Amino acid sequence: MVLIQRDGGFKMVKYKEVAEDIQKRIYANEFNGKLPTEQALIEMYDVSRNTIRSAINILVKRGSIHKVQGSGLYINRKTTDDKTIINLSVKIGLTRLLPKSTITSEVLDFHIFPADAAMAQEFNCDPETLIYRVKRLRMIDGKPLAIENSYYNKDIVKYLDKNIVKNSIYSYIENDLKMDIRFSDEYISMKRLSDEECHLLNLNQGSSCLMIKEINFLRNSAIFNVSETLYNSDHIALYAPVQRD
Amino acid sequence: MVLIQRDGGFKMVKYKEVAEDIQKRIYANEFNGKLPTEQALIEMYDVSRNTIRSAINILVKRGSIHKVQGSGLYINRKTTDDKTIINLSVKIGLTRLLPKSTITSEVLDFHIFPADAAMAQEFNCDPETLIYRVKRLRMIDGKPLAIENSYYNKDIVKYLDKNIVKNSIYSYIENDLKMDIRFSDEYISMKRLSDEECHLLNLNQGSSCLMIKEINFLRNSAIFNVSETLYNSDHIALYAPVQRD
Numbered sequence: 267m268v269l270i271q272r273d274g275g276f277k278m279v280k281y282k283e284v285a286e287d288i289q290k291r292i293y294a295n296e297f298n299g300k301l302p303t304e305q306a307l308i309e310m311y312d313v314s315r316n317t318i319r320s321a322i323n324i325l326v327k328r329g330s331i332h333k334v335q336g337s338g339l340y341i342n343r344k345t346t347d348d349k350t351i352i353n354l355s356v357k358i359g360l361t362r363l364l365p366k367s368t369i370t371s372e373v374l375d376f377h378i379f380p381a382d383a384a385m386a387q388e389f390n391c392d393p394e395t396l397i398y399r400v401k402r403l404r405m406i407d408g409k410p411l412a413i414e415n416s417y418y419n420k421d422i423v424k425y426l427d428k429n430i431v432k433n434s435i436y437s438y439i440e441n442d443l444k445m446d447i448r449f450s451d452e453y454i455s456m457k458r459l460s461d462e463e464c465h466l467l468n469l470n471q472g473s474s475c476l477m478i479k480e481i482n483f484l485r486n487s488a489i490f491n492v493s494e495t496l497y498n499s500d501h502i503a504l505y506a507p508v509q510r511d
Numbered sequence: 512m513v514l515i516q517r518d519g520g521f522k523m524v525k526y527k528e529v530a531e532d533i534q535k536r537i538y539a540n541e542f543n544g545k546l547p548t549e550q551a552l553i554e555m556y557d558v559s560r561n562t563i564r565s566a567i568n569i570l571v572k573r574g575s576i577h578k579v580q581g582s583g584l585y586i587n588r589k590t591t592d593d594k595t596i597i598n599l600s601v602k603i604g605l606t607r608l609l610p611k612s613t614i615t616s617e618v619l620d621f622h623i624f625p626a627d628a629a630m631a632q633e634f635n636c637d638p639e640t641l642i643y644r645v646k647r648l649r650m651i652d653g654k655p656l657a658i659e660n661s662y663y664n665k666d667i668v669k670y671l672d673k674n675i676v677k678n679s680i681y682s683y684i685e686n687d688l689k690m691d692i693r694f695s696d697e698y699i700s701m702k703r704l705s706d707e708e709c710h711l712l713n714l715n716q717g718s719s720c721l722m723i724k725e726i727n728f729l730r731n732s733a734i735f736n737v738s739e740t741l742y743n744s745d746h747i748a749l750y751a752p753v754q755r756d
Contacts, residue, residue, distance in 0.1 A: 329696060332694070332728075332732055334731070334732045335731070340732070342696065349700065351698070354599075354751050354753060355751075355753055447755060448754070448755050449577070449752065449753060449754045449755060450752075450753045451574060451587065451750070451751075451752055451753075452750070452751040452752075452753055453596070453748050453749070453750055454699060454721070454748065454749040454750075454751065455594065455721070455744060455747070455748040455749070456701060456719065456720070456721055456744035474701065474719045475701070476699070476700070476701055476721075483577075486579070486580070487577055487578075487579045487585070499700060499701035502700070503698050503699065503700040504698070504699040504700070505696070505697070505698055505699075506599050506600075506696075506697040506699065506751050507694065507695075507696055507697075508599060508600055508694060508695045508696075508697055509693070509694045510692060510693050510694060
């Protein structure tokens with residue numbers, strides 16, 4: 267039986283724990299292209315068939331594995347061109363998404379301001395609502411990976427400080443504030459970088475980057491976070507698994 | 512009761528028909544930010560509650576609408592910066608995805624060749640398997656939108672010709688060949704364009720673009736199509752709706 271290591275004391279639903287553990291083993295190349303059978307997984311984790319099936323469904327939705335009828339569960343090979351792949355379907359923050367790398371953050375700006383008309387429209391909130399602004403340079407194994415411009419509605423995310431935003435803000439929101447992050451709209455486009463942005467990302471002047479704009483919602487459909495992240499596209503590819511209707 | 516227009520005689524499952532019809536009405540701004548109630552939709556379409564619920568689930572997964580518990584079904588506003596939005600979660604081909612625009616294609620290359628080692632690995636097929644190559648310039652309302660380099664395994668897609676590839680290849684595969692396109696892996700990155708590509712897309716020399724590499728699977732997990740599409744990023748943003756596990 268596999269003993270699942272808890273994630274910093276954060277209690278997850280059982281099938282999510284199992285999904286996370288299988289995911290870690292996939293990243294660590296512990297399986298040879300194919301998962302053990304459903305029955306073998308039930309015995310490994312000492313859980314019910316339903317729990318294993320729910321865990322498998324999560325991994326299928328993420329594009330980590332796929333089922334072949336009558337043959338088993340296959341691990342999807344990734345074509346990367348040696349770039350780090352960010353899976354758009356997995357909303358768990360960079361820190362947990364790239365477990366083989368060390369993600370660090372330098373806080374470039376942290377302040378609070380009353381929403382102007384444009385920001386109020388983004389958040390679907392009243393003008394003058396207080397908004398946290400966090401600008402961070404995110405680094406992967408010490409190299410600049412992305413510039414993140416992120417905004418949080420203070421009516422919803424009641425408290426942030428410079429110390430908190432040095433680490434994973436999503437972990438704080440979920441584990442400490444116990445908020446239920448549910449879905450997000452992500453818009454991917456290309457952006458020409460300013461000279462300052464090129465400098466921060468260690469790119470030649472005039473370079474472009476991949477920009478992801480995210481609008482993030484809680485279960486009750488409140489928008490708690492809007493962000494624009496500029497990725498150094500030399501090192502990054504985005505991955506989206508798509509199931510047909 | 513709403514009469515649903517069939518799509519070129521192609522018979523869809525009922526709930527998918529209803530989803531497509533509601534989607535069209537959303538594009539046409541027929542609702543005022545909010546869908547009619549479930550009961551009203553049941554009466555409009557003269558179908559069962561289950562059919563409406565399945566249709567609604569499709570639209571939620573696509574990020575077209577979202578549910579607010581106890582309040583109803585809201586239409587998601589799209590932030591676009593005036594760019595055409597391509598929804599990565601909707602695998603129905605550009606022609607149906609952008610119904611307000613006219614998509615045309617110029618065939619730049621069409622030929623057949625035996626797979627070399629690299630292509631055989633892409634398709635997970637034997638070397639020497641015959642592969643169709645289709646290179647198209649895709650245009651939106653007469654303006655260059657994308658260069659598509661697409662490959663089809665002839666063992667699976669038995670027949671293509673220059674006339675077929677002038678139009679929607681996906682419609683042909685689904686409606687004429689009756690094949691069941693199921694899921695795809697999509698990789699998004701940035702690519703610096705060659706001079707020829709800049710010329711085709713009407714961009715300055717040295718421009719970059721958004722590149723989407725797609726690996727497309729049938730229900731039995733066979734890879735029938737691999738493609739790389741270079742999008743003129745001046746006019747395009749990609750959209751991905753993400754639900755949390």
